[in-house]
Amino acid sequence: MTAPTPTYWLEPTEQVAAGLRRYTRRDTDGGWTCAEGWHEALVFTGTEPAESRNTDHGRVLAHRPDVAHDDPRWPAECARGCGYQFTDGDVWQEWQEQLYRRADTGEVVTLRPRRDYDPPGAPTPAPPGAMWNAWWMPDTPAWRGPDGMALMVRLPDGHDWHVDGEASNCTRKGDHTHKCWVRQGDPRTGSVTAGKDGDTCAAGAGSIASTGYHGFLRDGVLTAG
Ligand SMILES: [Zn+2]
Ligand SMILES: [Zn+2]
Structure with missing residues (x-):
């Protein structure tokens, strides 16, 4: 928890x-x-x-x-x-x-996760909760949201979630007219909600699951997992 x-x-x-x-x-x-x-x-x-x-x-x-x-x-x-x-x-x-x-x-900060043998002077890794635009991802609807960003969020367990990508349990795989997570709010103000409010599939209820975390992104907060 x-x-x-x-x-x-x-x-x-x-x-x-x-x-x-x-x-x-x-x-x-x-x-x-x-x-x-x-x-x-x-x-x-x-x-x-x-x-x-x-x-x-x-x-x-x-x-x-x-x-x-x-x-x-x-x-x-x-x-x-x-x-x-x-x-x-x-x-x-x-x-x-x-x-x-x-x-x-x-x-x-940097996006690179910390390693236990990092030398002194290594940049500080971004802690959980970080949001950024993965600009290097392909510039197509499969990878990006309506604002043109490929939004990433660092989860409490350290995994990076591609919000605009396809969920592993998507029920409309390959159909890029929908989003598995429909996001609202401006990432730059830290007020994003990701859910099922829009053209979406039947995967989950808008939650995100990784190895060590299961929760929701609501109003800019990753819920307790
Ligand atoms: Zn060695
Ligand atoms: Zn989907």
Whole structure:
């Protein structure tokens, strides 16, 4: 049972968090643990100005020169403390993630969930209740609501709910003239209700279920689940 969780809007900032990530390649269907041979480390090197990729929304790191592989900021070993030392053949990835500003508190956060081996300086993950426009999703009615947004909500259990998407138990699958969750209210003011009031299907009663949460979004609040 979780307490009711108020939602809040995330506005994209003009900055991204930049970092340097190393990880081992996965050539087989191995697992995601050190014992199974998968190792990872990500360090953050600061915030950088973003630039718009298109006219509407969506910002990416401004172009910059590649970071040389002998730059000492690249992590040398697995962040999980297993002692694995990265080799030249492991992946060198220049990381970037969009930074958002909470409309309610002004705090700057990221969408990336926290990992227990995150280094100091990692951006703060958006806590449950966050709402944002997943602008990178396809620009079709199957993915977006009537205001053109692909609305996402972070649930109390940390799962991200695509409000404008199709419910797993939809009874009109593939029919994009309806919405499994009909939403009302402006996400930017944190007053959204998602329900069955409109052209919809017979799936549920407008509730949302994930692994660790089952509840409703009403008047900008995720009900106790
Ligand atoms: Zn490891
Ligand atoms: Zn449906």
